[in-house]
Amino acid sequence: MMNEYYPNFAIIKEIKKETINTNTFVLKFTDQKIADKFSWKPGQFMMLSVLGVGESAISISSVENDNSINATIRNVGNVTNSIFSLKKGDSLGMRGPYGTGWPLEKIIGKDILIVAGGMGLAPLYGVINHVIRNRTEYGHLEIIYGARTPENMVFKDEFSKWKRIKNSTFFLTADEITRENPFECRTGLVTSCFPMMKTHHRNAIALLCGPEIMMRFAAKCLETIGFADKKIYLSLERRMKCGIGKCGHCQIGLKYVCKDGPVFNYDDIKPFIRPL
Amino acid sequence: MASYIIDKKDLKILLDKFLKEFKVYGPIKPGLDSSVDEIKSIDDLHLEYKSTIISPKKFFLPPKDTLFEFKIQKGNYEIKEIVNDEKFILFGLHPCDVNAILKLDEFFSGKFKDKYYQNRRKNSIIIALNCTQPGENSFCKSMNAGPFLYKGYDILLTDIDTKYLIEIGSDKGKKIIQGLKLNIASKNDLLKKEKKCKLANKKIKKILDPNWLPKLAEENLDHEIWIDLGERGGVAGSFPCLSCGSCSLVCPTCYCYDIYDTVDLSLKNGSRVRELDSCQLLEYGQVALGGNFRKDRKDRIRHWMFCKFGAAAGSKNSSCVGCGRCIRVCPSKIDITKVAKSLWRKK
Ligand SMILES: Cc1cc2nc3c(=O)[nH]c(=O)nc-3n(C[C@H](O)[C@H](O)[C@H](O)COP(=O)(O)OP(=O)(O)OC[C@H]3O[C@@H](n4cnc5c(N)ncnc54)[C@H](O)[C@@H]3O)c2cc1C
Ligand code: FES
Numbered sequence: 001m002m003n004e005y006y007p008n009f010a011i012i013k014e015i016k017k018e019t020i021n022t023n024t025f026v027l028k029f030t031d032q033k034i035a036d037k038f039s040w041k042p043g044q045f046m047m048l049s050v051l052g053v054g055e056s057a058i059s060i061s062s063v064e065n066d067n068s069i070n071a072t073i074r075n076v077g078n079v080t081n082s083i084f085s086l087k088k089g090d091s092l093g094m095r096g097p098y099g100t101g102w103p104l105e106k107i108i109g110k111d112i113l114i115v116a117g118g119m120g121l122a123p124l125y126g127v128i129n130h131v132i133r134n135r136t137e138y139g140h141l142e143i144i145y146g147a148r149t150p151e152n153m154v155f156k157d158e159f160s161k162w163k164r165i166k167n168s169t170f171f172l173t174a175d176e177i178t179r180e181n182p183f184e185c186r187t188g189l190v191t192s193c194f195p196m197m198k199t200h201h202r203n204a205i206a207l208l209c210g211p212e213i214m215m216r217f218a219a220k221c222l223e224t225i226g227f228a229d230k231k232i233y234l235s236l237e238r239r240m241k242c243g244i245g246k247c248g249h250c251q252i253g254l255k256y257v258c259k260d261g262p263v264f265n266y267d268d269i270k271p272f273i274r275p276l
Numbered sequence: 277m278a279s280y281i282i283d284k285k286d287l288k289i290l291l292d293k294f295l296k297e298f299k300v301y302g303p304i305k306p307g308l309d310s311s312v313d314e315i316k317s318i319d320d321l322h323l324e325y326k327s328t329i330i331s332p333k334k335f336f337l338p339p340k341d342t343l344f345e346f347k348i349q350k351g352n353y354e355i356k357e358i359v360n361d362e363k364f365i366l367f368g369l370h371p372c373d374v375n376a377i378l379k380l381d382e383f384f385s386g387k388f389k390d391k392y393y394q395n396r397r398k399n400s401i402i403i404a405l406n407c408t409q410p411g412e413n414s415f416c417k418s419m420n421a422g423p424f425l426y427k428g429y430d431i432l433l434t435d436i437d438t439k440y441l442i443e444i445g446s447d448k449g450k451k452i453i454q455g456l457k458l459n460i461a462s463k464n465d466l467l468k469k470e471k472k473c474k475l476a477n478k479k480i481k482k483i484l485d486p487n488w489l490p491k492l493a494e495e496n497l498d499h500e501i502w503i504d505l506g507e508r509g510g511v512a513g514s515f516p517c518l519s520c521g522s523c524s525l526v527c528p529t530c531y532c533y534d535i536y537d538t539v540d541l542s543l544k545n546g547s548r549v550r551e552l553d554s555c556q557l558l559e560y561g562q563v564a565l566g567g568n569f570r571k572d573r574k575d576r577i578r579h580w581m582f583c584k585f586g587a588a589a590g591s592k593n594s595s596c597v598g599c600g601r602c603i604r605v606c607p608s609k610i611d612i613t614k615v616a617k618s619l620w621r622k623k
Binding site: 003005076093244246248259 | 346348351352388533534546565582
């Protein structure tokens with residue numbers, strides 16, 4: 001019997017600095033067979049582990065041609081700290097992918113509104129790439145990305161490319177701008193961009209990821225401008241121990257974030273987005 | 277399958293046969309209270325028990341379980357599998373506890389199988405004992421989980437005065453009594469069982485309607501009862517919840533666990549361990565940078581109650597079997613049946 005709790009091993013092929021406390025790690029399964037078999041959907045996550053320290057849920061931001069996985073990680077505690085102490089060539093434990101992804105097939109033909117806050121861009125990065133690659137299959141693409149400061153933004157190298165995507169709008173906003181402002185960020189919360197939004201709810205789907213409080217406000221604002229709950233999807237974060245729907249830690253109401261989510265339709269979980 | 281009888285004084289013959297081939301665990305009474313532990317001879321066995329404090333869940337989902345061991349060498353890892361192949365018999369389990377195991381079975385199967393749980397389950401034989409003396413806190417009848425058992429056993433015993441009725445529930449059960457000279461049960465013996473069942477049912481005083489329990493979970497997210505239970509004066513004669521987690525500790529269906537790593541002093545050898553956890557404890561919902569998705573006590577007690585009412589494992593069926601253990605151990609005297617009834621009444 002396969003034992004899902006055993007991590008496979010992956011080697012760090014490269015480390016890219018994103019912000020002062022965030023790096024993108026390029027991870028390749030050491031077992032070529034596992035690497036070859038790997039398939040994923042944007043929005044899914046991996047369990048990364050440093051043996052002796054523990055495991056953490058980390059989104060797959062993208063996957064390269066040789067099936068190396070890009071994981072963009074913010075250093076916030078025990079596990080992430082020890083991942084940051086690893087160097088190129090070191091190995092760590094990795095299992096997955098887990099969870100549901102964004103409903104990319106279901107939203108073919110629709111306009112797409114992406115609202116991301118901080119690290120929340122990581123699980124949406126794959127959606128943006130997917131839309132770029134399959135540009136004709138989707139309507140207008142609008143990206144609204146906010147962070148505390150411009151320095152805290154991730155995937156900055158992509159911004160100029162994203163600004164040039166055909167039939168798209170791109171807003172960057174920061175809570176405060178203390179130092180330089182290289183990407184012409186606006187100031188304010190993500191919701192402050194909504195009045196300028198080009199997307200009309202009629203043929204659009206909204207995809208949200210960020211701190212829960214941000215998603216709650218964003219979803220509420222979207223509702224007031226006419227978005228039906230069913231047209232809003234969000235990716236939730238919860239404490240995760242097993243990632244496979246057993247340990248119970250990620251429960252929210254009737255759902256398990258690791259197995260029924262992390263991407264949920266707003267209509268399904270609206271009553272539960274608060275302490276539950 | 278056929279049913280048999282055995283004189284109570286001959287139970288030793290049965291047990292001795294089992295002891296020859298298996299480790300046997302059953303109800304014992306070492307001090308004031310009963311527990312399910314290893315039985316070495318018939319003298320250890322204490323079948324006239326009401327309930328044990330800790331449920332037999334511990335044989336499948338131990339409080340602490342090593343998932344695997346590992347070795348770290350020059351940045352490389354080696355994982356060592358833990359194999360647990362002990363074959364064992366659980367002797368004299370009550371229907372509520374067997375039903376709890378059936379619920380756990382369902383939970384630990386599915387897309388991702390839990391090898392640790394399933395291995396132990398595969399290696400176990402359940403000899404259940406119908407409950408003729410339900411305790412004052414039992415409401416198993418309402419939860420369709422007792423006092424008599426209709427599924428989930430390999431062998432089922434019923435105390436019919438001077439004898440035990442033996443019913444076979446599986447091939448495993450049939451196999452382990454092969455070779456024993458047992459008399460076939462008469463119609464009268466089976467009638468006696470029916471009578472005992474009726475008597476036991478009458479002894480149960482706590483009654484609930486399980487059909488509306490899942491609804492309670494869905495419809496009462498913002499009920500003031502949660503504030504009463506968590507912060508104010510309690511509900512229906514209880515004190516407010518202390519978030520001690522005792523209810524999870526004794527619950528036969530609470531399955532939540534934490535996972536963590538331990539390493540030895542050399543920092544080279546370690547293991548990944550899972551340990552039963554409780555959603556009642558503050559740390560359960562804590563995440564990095566001081567966040568906590570269930571910081572308030574009222575949110576935690578609500579979460580626990582909902583799980584028992586019908587939100588467990590994302591299902592809409594109650595995970596409660598009505599064993600009454602949580603009622604018995606709660607230091608604040610919180611009674612889940614009273615909470616459910618108050619919610620229902622105040623709708
Ligand atoms: C579906 C999902 C996707 C995620 N994707 C990313 C990502 O792409 N990049 C990124 O930087 N972070 C991501 N996170 C958050 C990340 O899992 C936590 O920041 C990380 O687990 C913190 O662990 P730590 O040991 O470093 O911190 P500590 O505070 O020391 O963590 C202690 C324990 O709590 C758990 N834990 C702590 N915080 C969280 C949290 N916020 N969510 C879940 N479990 C937590 C950890 O598993 C760990 O066992 C994601 C979380 C989820 C649920
Ligand atoms: S992380 Fe364990 S159940 Fe979801």
